[in-house]
Amino acid sequence: MDRLTSPRTIKYIMEKYGFRFSKSLGQNFIIDSNVLDRIIDGSELSETDHILEIGPGIGVMTQVLCENCEKVVAVEIDSALIPVLEETVGAFENLKVIHNDVLKLDLKALFESEFRAKKPKLIANLPYYVTTPIIMKFLEERVPVSDLIVMIQKEVADRMMAVPSTKAYGALSVAVQYFTEPSIVTTVSRGSFMPMPNVDSSVIRLKVRANPPVILESEAIFFKTIKDAFGKRRKTLLNALSSGILGMNKDQVRTALAASGLSENLRGEALDIDQFATLSNEIFKVMKTN
Known part of the structure; x- marks a missing residue:
């Protein structure tokens, strides 16, 4: 199957289903296949991996994940994209699409039914406005994922990676580094998306720590x-x-x-x-x- 990064393909799908990009949902689809390759390499995916994808959109990343991993569960909030996903990636037998808001989803029930004892990797192209709430929900609630590989606003990724005595260093830096070992997978220019956002992005990998790096009384x-x-x-x-x-x-x-x-x-x-x-x-x- 051809990749879904072609702007022509995306426009065809949009016209066929009468789909319009939602600013309120922060929808921006990847149109650079090289970005997908860098994410796959940086995620160190294997054919035995289970994946939780948040915000599959029209299935650009979903397609590649299904081709490389054992199982993919994709959570999409936009009802207009459910029939689109059925057409673009519905043929994959290792894929399950769930129409829901991940911030309202019963994650414990989801993981018990779909992943059981397996720790999946979370992979997502997150809308900028929910980046921190989603990441911190998974970390603070200790949702059993092994890694979070997320496409986020470059400025936010810089804050997560920041060290003391720098302008970007703050509460988010300490919290993320307490729960995970963060590393930048790649930077992504705004021209790699359709529609083009106003800022550049980074893909950050947050490898969840087995134990915190410090001992706390509380x-x-x-x-x-x-x-x-x-x-x-x-x-x-x-x-x-x-x-x-x-x-x-x-x-x-x-x-x-x-x-x-x-x-x-x-x-x-x-x-x-x-x-x-x-x-x-x-x-x-x-x-x-x-």
């Missing part, structure tokens, strides 16, 4: 610490942590900072994940004794 306190520390970037840790969701006063924060070996005048972006772990553990101790 994961909840750890993430609250991160949220407070980056909540107002211009504030020092002393001021940020004493005016946020942790509900601590300045004396408590001073005690935790001193026990962590950190200056009161540091800002959140200066701390790496190990320092955030140490600080949150000391905050946990302070809060426990008060």
